[in-house]
Amino acid sequence: MNVIIYCRVSSDEQAKGGSLDFQEKTLREFCRKNGYNIIDVYREDASGKDFKHRPKINEIMKYCKSHKQEVDLILVLRWDRYSRNQRLAYINLDYFKSLNIEVNAAEQYVDYSVPESKMLLAMYLSMAEVDNDKRSIGTMDGINQALSEGKCANKAPRGYKNIKIDDYNKYVEIDKVKAPIIQWIFSEVAKGTQSPNYIRRLVERKHGWRINKNSFMDMLRNRFYIGKVRVPEYKGVPEHYVNGKHDAIIEKTTFEKVQEMIDGKKKGSPKLSKKINPDLFLRKFICCPVCGKSITGATSSGNGGKYTYYNCSNDAKHFRCRAEEANVLFAKYLSSLKPNEPILRLYKEVLKDIRQEGKVDIQGQIKGYEGEILKTKERLNNLEDKYLDGEIDRETYYNAKERYNKNISTIEEKIDILENPNRANIEPKLTYSIDLINNIDYHITHDRVEVKCKLISSIFPEKIVFDGKTYRTNSLNKVLDLIYQQTNELQGKKNGKSSNKSSFSHLVPRAEAERCTKLLFCFY
CATH class of the missing domain: 3.40.50.1390 (Resolvase, N-terminal catalytic domain)
Structure with a gap:
């Protein structure tokens, strides 16, 4: 054969x-x-x-x-x-x-x-x-066990390296070259000034990373970067996350901001079009003084040059104004908004007081969660005794043990969120925000068009009326309304009565101040 x-x-x-x-x-x-x-x-x-x-x-x-x-x-x-x-x-x-x-x-x-x-x-x-x-x-089974213990059972994501000593000794360490790039990506996406896709292309040009759009979005959602390991559903145990044995390279607050940005849940920002004419940045925020319709704009040629105009989208005869003049007048209008220093100081003190009360409340919640962990661990010990004494079978023991460990992991994650030190660190944010308020006209004149739009939408919750010479609005951001104490005069509602307030606590109840704080921090 x-x-x-x-x-x-x-x-x-x-x-x-x-x-x-x-x-x-x-x-x-x-x-x-x-x-x-x-x-x-x-x-x-x-x-x-x-x-x-x-x-x-x-x-x-x-x-x-x-x-x-x-x-x-x-x-x-x-x-x-x-x-x-x-x-x-x-x-x-x-x-x-x-x-x-x-x-x-x-x-x-x-x-x-x-x-x-x-x-x-x-x-x-x-x-x-x-x-x-x-x-x-x-x-x-081995992969599931490794993941449940917080180990990386597959190829580590960008920013990390797989290290293998032998078949039984493997671990993940931070890639000192790629990790800073990952941190920069998350930081830029969290700012919300540029789209994730723009940042992806920027990284490709600067560092040569070829990442398709879907893979880039998966990377931004990967909780591995905050020290978590995903354990998929297996043998009836639902999908869950555990604390990984690797070091996190992204802060949890930054990661959460990124999720808000890519999910479209970030409030206070208008939905910006892909391209905004920097000479017509007010187009989305002002309305016609005659019919109240939105304002549009265009560039036309004449007298040997090109000129940009705002005009009513309903009827151009209602309103038409040179964009350059309208933008200059708007910057002057904002410069007239000056903070009332005594009220501003009182506002900061009230915020600190509220935050202090919040810290006490948080400590109470943490103690409650720690008590729950102790009770669950006692149940685990009792469960183990019953298993060793033959009172329960092996399957019952392991199912209950898995449930208790999952509860402990969930509670520990809640405690970790509450212990986040950034919750109480409001001083830098206040300083930054107040400095921005004091120089708002400069930013409206010199910043990028995306930043201008974000600032305007944060200050004015409603459309601004512009008649070609003056601006007026029906309302300001609640925080700024209190801080400026000039809203009625700027709106043209003069009744001859002063608006002197004797008690700031009357102006800003606790719950309202907390809501206003979130609005103020949208500048940060």
Whole structure:
């Protein structure tokens, strides 16, 4: 018989010392004892269960097709070397059968002349598949266990590196080159001044990172960067997150801001179009003094130059004004808004007082959560005693243990959020915001158009009326309304009465001040 020897190990087996030499030596000895003529030997190092992903078996198939009368037998050591998938094995066997070529295994030889050989072949092939399934389940169990312990079981995301000492000692460490880039990306997206897609293209130009849009958004949502590991649903246990054994490179507050931005939940910002004419940045915020309709704008040519105008979107005859003049007048209008210093100082004191009360309340919540953790740990200890005493079976024990550990992990995450030090650190935000208020006309004149739009929408909750000479509005941001104490005069509502207030606590009740604080911080 003319024989082709086929030796195969998977990539993992080869890495762990699986021997192709041993297979070839054994098969050559088998052929010598039986007087078979060896045409060629093919050695495969491939993990693909599908035959089309194995280069050497495909070479054998092509050779046999072009030399039909020259090959009688394809010989392997065992049937699991041929295939671990019963269905695919039969399909490939049919191919060789159509060429009148037999496939057999030296250590699990099948005598095809005996009718019962089909049962024996089915048993050998199914044994290989069952063994493969058992390995797969063991692998999945191992991956789930590693993830549940907070380990990274797969390739680490950008910004981290996989470190392997041996099969049992693997860990993840921060990539000192890529991690700062990841931190910059999250920081820029959190600001909300540029779209994530623009930042993605910027990173590609600056650092050569080719990330498609979907992968970039997945990266921004990956909680691995804040020290969490995702454990997928497995054997009835729902998907959940655990504290990872790796170090976080993104602060939780920054991560949450990014989620707000990409989910479109960030309030206080208008939905900006992709391109905004910097000369017509007021177009979305002012309305016609005649009909109240929105204002549009355009650039026209004349008298040897190009000129930009605002005009009524309903009827251009209602309102038309040079954009340059309107923008200058708007900056002057904002410059007339000056903070009332005594009220501003009182406002800061009230905020500090409220925040102090909030800190006390937070400490109370943390103590409550810590009490819940202690109770749950006591239940875990009692559960273990019952299991050791034989009062409950193994499955009940592990199901309850998993539930208790999940509760503890959830409560610890709540405590971590409450202990976030940035909650009480409002002084830098106040300083920044107040400085911005004092110089708002400068920012409206010199900042980028996206920043201008964000500032205007934060100050004016309603449309601004502009008649070509003066601006007026029905309302200001609640915080600014209190701080300026000039709103009525600027709106033109003069009644001859002073607006002197004797008590700031009367002006700003606790709940209202807390809401106003969030509005003020939108500047930050």
